[in-house]
Amino acid sequence: MYKTLIAVSVMLLLYSCSKDETTYNPAAKGKSGSVTRFAAHNGYLYVLDQNKIKTYMATGSGEPTLQSTVYTDYGLETITIYDAVIYLGSRDGLYILDISNPSLPKVLSKTERSTLFGRCDPVVVQGNYAYSTVKTTENSCGSISAISALITYDVSNKNNPVQIDAVALNQPNGLGIAGNHLFVCDDGDDMIHVFDITSTTPVNYTTITVTDPRDVICTDGKMIVSTANGFWFYNISNISDIKLIGNIAQ
């Protein structure tokens, strides 16, 4: 009996030692940019692939196991998860998916955007409003014309999102939110547009000159802007005095 006790204790000890935990802070919650087809949420991994969203159970140490494949129209571009709801930016609209069953996302709604065929379409959400940039190109006989915009949606009813505003932009890319301000990359104008969204629909506040901005991450009073060949760090804790802190640029 005594030998069994020792054997069991040793086995338990070995088992706990072999479960090597992470070396950097596992409690740290990461934040992705807005331009991405991948999202990890509560032990699940969601990935987009043209006309489908694949859901994997992904607990870190275990092999990801495919739980479901949900088909949509072609043109899925970006994913963001806010308040346990999935928002997808696609070429012809914004999708809202319910994940109360996290292994099987359910499409609740899709906005129709009949006249604009967007590309890139990153989405950010805060409260009852979603903001998305669309970059449009029409190709007729080899010519390209771009019609691009920042679109505001009222998503208080997940079954019926409604477009409530559109602001024309040059070549918008990724975007981010910090409190009452929205930061939108504009590759065509080489700047970040800073909008005041206190009243929901974006109002021009200021601009920051950045060459080739692609995406932003806003967190803790700071903003990282990625560009084609590097990134720039800004202090945005005082919005009336945005300061460049540091950068890596080639």
Next chain:
Amino acid sequence: MNSCRPDYPFYSVTGLKPVYISHDSLPLIYNLPPQPVVNSGPIFLQDSLFFMVEMRKGIHVFNVSDSANPLSLTFLKIPAVTDFTLSGNTLYADNGTNLVTINLANLYSIQVMYTQQDVFLPMLFPNNYSGRFECVDPKKGIVIDWDTVTLKSRCSSSN
């Protein structure tokens, strides 16, 4: 109607040609010293680490705990990568048509834990481009880049 005739002269047009890597090269995933950022892709911030894709080549890792002095730490070489996400110290990325799960417990010596095949559809045409290009032949490998070349065309209609 068929507008290709043997007696039509060849004419040249500038277009894009796919650059392939072999399927055998896809699993070659390992650390390199810091590399220059040339064509950035998706980004992710976790704690004091900032990750940024170098399109189709790998993922840069920076230490940004001192935002005035970001440090380039290492480069995760992942052939054909275009996108990724992080959860704790597990990184999930595309790797051609594969999904790879990578353990970052040792940031300078990453370990591929799992590789799942045929998760993503292969890239068959260049993004954000309208013009001539040579069609992708998946049997030649995985497309990781597009070169601007002079394409030769015999037909008068678009291919």
